[in-house]
Amino acid sequence: MKTLEELQAIRETMQKQLNVRESDGNNIRVVVGMATCGIAAGARPVLTAFLDEVNQHNLDHITVTQTGCIGVCRLEPIVEIFAPGEEKVTYVNMKPEMVPVIVNEHLVNHKIVTEYTIGAAE
Amino acid sequence: MKELSLHILDIAQNSIEAGATRLELTLSEDGKGALTVVIRDNGHGMSPELLKTATDPFTTTRTTRTVGLGLPLFQLCAQQTGGGLRVESSLNEGTTVTAVAHRGHIDCPPLGDIAGTVSILTRSSPNLTLFFRHTTPLGTFSFSTEEAREILGSDIALSEPAVTLWIQAYIKENETLLYD
Numbered sequence: 001m002k003t004l005e006e007l008q009a010i011r012e013t014m015q016k017q018l019n020v021r022e023s024d025g026n027n028i029r030v031v032v033g034m035a036t037c038g039i040a041a042g043a044r045p046v047l048t049a050f051l052d053e054v055n056q057h058n059l060d061h062i063t064v065t066q067t068g069c070i071g072v073c074r075l076e077p078i079v080e081i082f083a084p085g086e087e088k089v090t091y092v093n094m095k096p097e098m099v100p101v102i103v104n105e106h107l108v109n110h111k112i113v114t115e116y117t118i119g120a121a122e
Numbered sequence: 123m124k125e126l127s128l129h130i131l132d133i134a135q136n137s138i139e140a141g142a143t144r145l146e147l148t149l150s151e152d153g154k155g156a157l158t159v160v161i162r163d164n165g166h167g168m169s170p171e172l173l174k175t176a177t178d179p180f181t182t183t184r185t186t187r188t189v190g191l192g193l194p195l196f197q198l199c200a201q202q203t204g205g206g207l208r209v210e211s212s213l214n215e216g217t218t219v220t221a222v223a224h225r226g227h228i229d230c231p232p233l234g235d236i237a238g239t240v241s242i243l244t245r246s247s248p249n250l251t252l253f254f255r256h257t258t259p260l261g262t263f264s265f266s267t268e269e270a271r272e273i274l275g276s277d278i279a280l281s282e283p284a285v286t287l288w289i290q291a292y293i294k295e296n297e298t299l300l301y302d
Contacts (some may be wrong), residue, residue: 002292007273010288014278034242035184036192039132040123044238055283064283066246068139071186091226 017060028062028107029082034071042095048078049099062107074109075121081106085106125234126159126223129196131242133161133219137191138246139183140165140217144252147240149233152258156205157227157233162218168211176209196221203227236295240265241290245281254293258300265293 002084003013032038032047045065050064070078075092082088089112092098105111114120123129130147135143142163150158168176176179177197182190196219197207205222223230240254244267255264267280270289279286 002295003286004269004273004292006292007270007288009276010284011274015283016282018277034131034135036190036195037134039128039135042193044128044131044235044242047242048238048287051283051286055287064282065281066242068135069184069186073187076209 016028016060026061026084028084030062030064030107031080031082032085033067033068033076033080034066035073037069037073038076039079041095042078046077046079046094046095046099049096050103053100053103057103057108059103059107062103072118075118078118083107083110091116092118093122123195123199123231125231126157126199127234127236127239129192129199129221130159130161130236131239132192133196134163134239134243135166135246136162137161137217138243138250140167142216143249143251144251145243147243147255149236149238149256151225152260155224157223157225159221159223160218161220162216164216167213167215167217168209168215173211175209176211186208193219199231204228235294237290237293240293240297241286244289245279245286246272248279256297256300260300260302263296263300265289265292265296 029051032043034043047066054062054064072078077094079090079091079094102113102116105113128173130132134147135147139240142165144164146162148160158239177193179189179191179194182188184190200221200223203224205224207221209219211217243250251267253266255262270280282294
């Protein structure tokens with residue numbers, strides 16, 4: 001049975017990691033659209049999948065956030081990737097199983113997964 | 123929406139958009155199948171004019187579309203089970219959405235992943251204090267970001283993936299105790 005004391009242990013582990021974190025200069029932002037359109041299309045498990053991947057592989061330089069309607073409701077769930085010095089990349093019709101591919105190829109190895117992008121869908 | 127918890131996530135996002143710093147999410151089940159969901163915030167609220175049309179699909183504050191389906195979809199969902207939805211709001215004070223769904227009705231979707239909904243809401247804004255409370259005939263489970271922040275201190279955010287995922291697992295485990 002999980003207890004709130006476990007949160008204390010997480011805090012202690014994370015405080016040690018905070019000291020060795022890279023500077024914010026190469027921070028990548030992952031933004032998941034979470035308006036009615038995104039939620040109905042399945043954005044919640046997509047967001048959780050990103051959190052899982054980032055957590056499992058200790059990708060401290062990646063920030064996962066949620067936002068409102070991105071504007072192309074018929075292509076939801078939509079995820080936008082903002083990396084410093086690179087153009088924004090928009091992934092559409094997202095499913096949780098696409099998340100490990102994007103994290104590995106794009107966020108770690110800097111190779112855009114073209115077939116998942118809005119350009120390929122349009 | 124395939125789950126009641128997705129409607130709840132959607133409506134609670136409106137509270138966050140409305141600048142709420144306090145959000146109470148209360149689920150009560152009476153043991154005879156009626157589930158009452160109360161989503162109460164201290165956001166900027168609605169004027170009486172806006173409140174009148176809040177459940178109209180052609181009312182929205184979003185700028186990307188002229189339709190807003192969150193409240194009308196949740197209302198329809200509740201009504202289809204023989205329940206309903208009510209919105210109360212005062213400008214600069216906040217909004218309360220109350221929905222009743224009859225879980226035994228064939229058209230009632232499952233509650234679904236309420237742990238996913240609550241854990242995602244806890245990380246939506248660093249300024250938000252969220253209170254979650256779920257009561258069934260078997261007991262009550264409650265969780266607040268206040269208790270989590272007290273343990274984590276000021277240097278570890280609730281939006282850290284490890285923290286969000288832990289909160290999700292913690293709520294999921296405690297939710298099962300409310301049913302068996």
